[in-house]
Amino acid sequence: MSKILITGGAGYIGSMLCTKLLQEGHSVTAVDLLKYDKGSLNHLYFNKKFKLICDDIRKVSLMKKLIRQHDIIIPLAALVGAPLCEKFKKDALSTNLGSIKTLCKLATKKNKIIYLTTNSGYGIGEKNKYCDENSPLKPISLYGRTKCDGEDLVKSKIKNFVCFRLATVFGHSYRMRSDLLVNNFVYTTVKKKKLTLFEPHFRRNFIHVRDVVNAIIFTMKNFNKMKNNVYNLGLSSANISKIMLAKKIKNQYKKLQIKIVKNRKDPDKRDYFVSNKKIEKKGFKAKISLEEGISELIQIFTNDKNKVINNY
Numbered sequence: 672m673s674k675i676l677i678t679g680g681a682g683y684i685g686s687m688l689c690t691k692l693l694q695e696g697h698s699v700t701a702v703d704l705l706k707y708d709k710g711s712l713n714h715l716y717f718n719k720k721f722k723l724i725c726d727d728i729r730k731v732s733l734m735k736k737l738i739r740q741h742d743i744i745i746p747l748a749a750l751v752g753a754p755l756c757e758k759f760k761k762d763a764l765s766t767n768l769g770s771i772k773t774l775c776k777l778a779t780k781k782n783k784i785i786y787l788t789t790n791s792g793y794g795i796g797e798k799n800k801y802c803d804e805n806s807p808l809k810p811i812s813l814y815g816r817t818k819c820d821g822e823d824l825v826k827s828k829i830k831n832f833v834c835f836r837l838a839t840v841f842g843h844s845y846r847m848r849s850d851l852l853v854n855n856f857v858y859t860t861v862k863k864k865k866l867t868l869f870e871p872h873f874r875r876n877f878i879h880v881r882d883v884v885n886a887i888i889f890t891m892k893n894f895n896k897m898k899n900n901v902y903n904l905g906l907s908s909a910n911i912s913k914i915m916l917a918k919k920i921k922n923q924y925k926k927l928q929i930k931i932v933k934n935r936k937d938p939d940k941r942d943y944f945v946s947n948k949k950i951e952k953k954g955f956k957a958k959i960s961l962e963e964g965i966s967e968l969i970q971i972f973t974n975d976k977n978k979v980i981n982n983y
């Protein structure tokens with residue numbers, strides 16, 4: 672069993688990951704400032720193999736001690752999303768990139784690093800572009816740039832790493848995010864019964880948060896065959912446009928009205944088809960469908976208004 676350090680362990684992905692890794696018998700230390708949901712790890716404190724350190728990952732002395740004590744490091748702590756990073760530029764740089772620089776200085780060959788970045792820099796301004804891991808990344812936001820620069824650092828400085836370029840994540844987590852596209856569309860559907868779409872044919876790739884967790888566990892089990900590589904990580908059947916997504920939601924929520932607005936531009940210029948073949952060839956395939964995710968999200972937003980938490 673491994674000793675695992677997860678920064679941002681109380682977050683949307685982190686809280687689901689900590690839970691599953693403990694269920695699998697690993698020892699997990701989470702470091703998190705609990706910026707959003709203070710209760711997302713409440714269900715784990717009973718477990719003797721779990722520890723939360725409520726502190727700032729930018730403290731070098733803290734990270735030095737923790738990196739030495741753990742085998743696997745999964746750095747998730749970040750200011751996540753373009754609007755949040757625009758609002759807090761200095762913190763975005765020091766958290767998203769500064770902490771990765773520190774990690775690269777402190778990690779030894781004993782450490783295995785699994786780093787999550789975003790595929791959002793693919794396909795910018797190019798309609799229906801097909802993207803694999805060799806396609807150029809052209810991030811337009813500060814958020815995207817910090818994550819791409821973080822990936823470059825990890826690739827050049829870390830001895831044992833796996834990087835994932837994630838699709839947009841959806842589904843339930845102990846720390847909910849309703850600013851992610853699928854989650855947001857379902858939340859708006861339940862609240863307003865109406866979705867207003869602009870640039871409705873822009874295509875994106877999506878993945879359920881439990882499939883992200885499953886991919887990380889698969890990577891830990893198959894580290895030697897996966898290592899020192901970058902992989903796109905998304906659900907291959909979920910390379911779909913905003914209008915297709917809205918129609919999938921309407922299939923399950925008949926009262927929904929979909930309104931298309933012309934002459935309004937989406938500031939997010941992604942319009943792409945992302946290939947996940949590289950990781951699928953290694954033996955991992957995301958499986959949880961958009962339909963399953965939409966169904967659980969309808970229940971959540973209908974029954975619990977406290978689950979509406981945005982990052983900005």
Ligand SMILES: NC(=O)c1ccc[n+]([C@@H]2O[C@H](COP(=O)([O-])OP(=O)(O)OC[C@H]3O[C@@H](n4cnc5c(N)ncnc54)[C@H](O)[C@@H]3O)[C@@H](O)[C@H]2O)c1
Pocket residue numbers: 678679680681682683684685702703704705706707726727728729746747748749750751766787788789790818837838839840841846848851982
């Ligand atoms: N959710 C997605 O769609 C998605 C897609 C691509 C990549 N990612 C990456 O996955 C990672 C996790 O994303 P998420 O969706 O879980 O985000 P999140 O905002 O839910 O989680 C981030 C966590 O980091 C913590 N944090 C922030 N600054 C900190 C600091 N200085 N010290 C300690 N803790 C701090 C926050 O309290 C929060 O719990 C991020 O690195 C993100 O870039 C996420």
